Amino acid sequence: MTARRRVGILGGTFDPIHCGHLDAGTAALAALDLQELLVLPSNIPPHRPQPVASGYHRFAMVALAISGRRGWRALDLELRDDGRSYTSDTLQRLHDLGFHAQELFFVVGADAFLEIATWKNYPEVLNLAHFAVVSRRGVPIGDLPARLPALAERMRAIAPTAGRPKDRPLHESGVGHAVQGVPEASDPIRMHETVIFLIDATTADVSATAIRVARAHRESIAGMVPSAVCQHIEQHALYQDVTAAAEAGGG
Numbered sequence: 038m039t040a041r042r043r044v045g046i047l048g049g050t051f052d053p054i055h056c057g058h059l060d061a062g063t064a065a066l067a068a069l070d071l072q073e074l075l076v077l078p079s080n081i082p083p084h085r086p087q088p089v090a091s092g093y094h095r096f097a098m099v100a101l102a103i104s105g106r107r108g109w110r111a112l113d114l115e116l117r118d119d120g121r122s123y124t125s126d127t128l129q130r131l132h133d134l135g136f137h138a139q140e141l142f143f144v145v146g147a148d149a150f151l152e153i154a155t156w157k158n159y160p161e162v163l164n165l166a167h168f169a170v171v172s173r174r175g176v177p178i179g180d181l182p183a184r185l186p187a188l189a190e191r192m193r194a195i196a197p198t199a200g201r202p203k204d205r206p207l208h209e210s211g212v213g214h215a216v217q218g219v220p221e222a223s224d225p226i227r228m229h230e231t232v233i234f235l236i237d238a239t240t241a242d243v244s245a246t247a248i249r250v251a252r253a254h255r256e257s258i259a260g261m262v263p264s265a266v267c268q269h270i271e272q273h274a275l276y277q278d279v280t281a282a283a284e285a286g287g288g
């Protein structure tokens with residue numbers, strides 16, 4: 038039997054991509070021993086206002102941010118589509134391209150995952166990939182079982198640097214253990230199921246909204262984004278309109 042691939046997917050508006058996104062992706066790569074991380078800027082995100090920067094600029098910034106990072110790849114799958122980008126459609130497209138649900142790990146911040154019940158095709162979307170939920174300041178990972186009790190049984194806490202011995206099935210590797218306060222499933226992690234992994238990593242306390250607002254007020258964004266992204270934003274005079282910066286806020 039050939040070993041399964043282990044591919045992470047980091048979706049988002051990336052308006053712009055920032056150090057918090059990079060920290061979340063890095064944590065998922067290490068914790069789940071992923072071979073690749075696909076970074077997918079969304080076209081028109083559901084549940085929020087239009088991005089300020091064009092898809093072209095957002096993709097360019099993603100490419101600059103991940104340049105030289107082994108295993109990271111920018112993917113324009115969602116940007117090529119018209120209309121709204123839904124995770125469920127994207128995961129289905131990846132299945133059509135030959136990926137199996139157990140090969141895919143959808144990386145998401147804890148703040149976004151709290152809204153999962155509002156996502157298109159919930160709860161089936163959870164069966165299309167493993168989910169790798171990374172803590173974000175203000176949303177500790179340990180709160181998730183209590184805040185999403187219907188999903189608590191599927192959650193497994195995992196150390197940010199756990200990794201996994203190569204070529205061993207997940208359930209044999211010891212990766213993932215039941216979250217405290219969550220009842221142990223009788224059959225811990227079965228290969229035919231997808232899992233919600235909870236990764237308690239420290240990620241930069243940055244948001245794209247804060248970056249847009251800082252830019253609109255002509256404040257420095259150094260340290261919030263990689264330097265190549267900072268340079269791109271300055272060179273192309275992005276996010277200088279105060280009204281647009283405020284309107285696109287939210288998350």
Ligand code: ATP
Pocket residue numbers: 048049050051052056057058061144145146147148149150171172173174240241242243244245246247285286287288
């Ligand atoms: P905005 O401020 O415009 O709402 P954002 O900073 O939340 O944007 P998004 O592109 O909407 O960025 O986020 C994409 C994904 O990255 C989401 O799953 C989100 O939870 C996660 N994410 C964003 N920032 C962080 C962070 N600082 N730490 C951990 N995860 C993050």
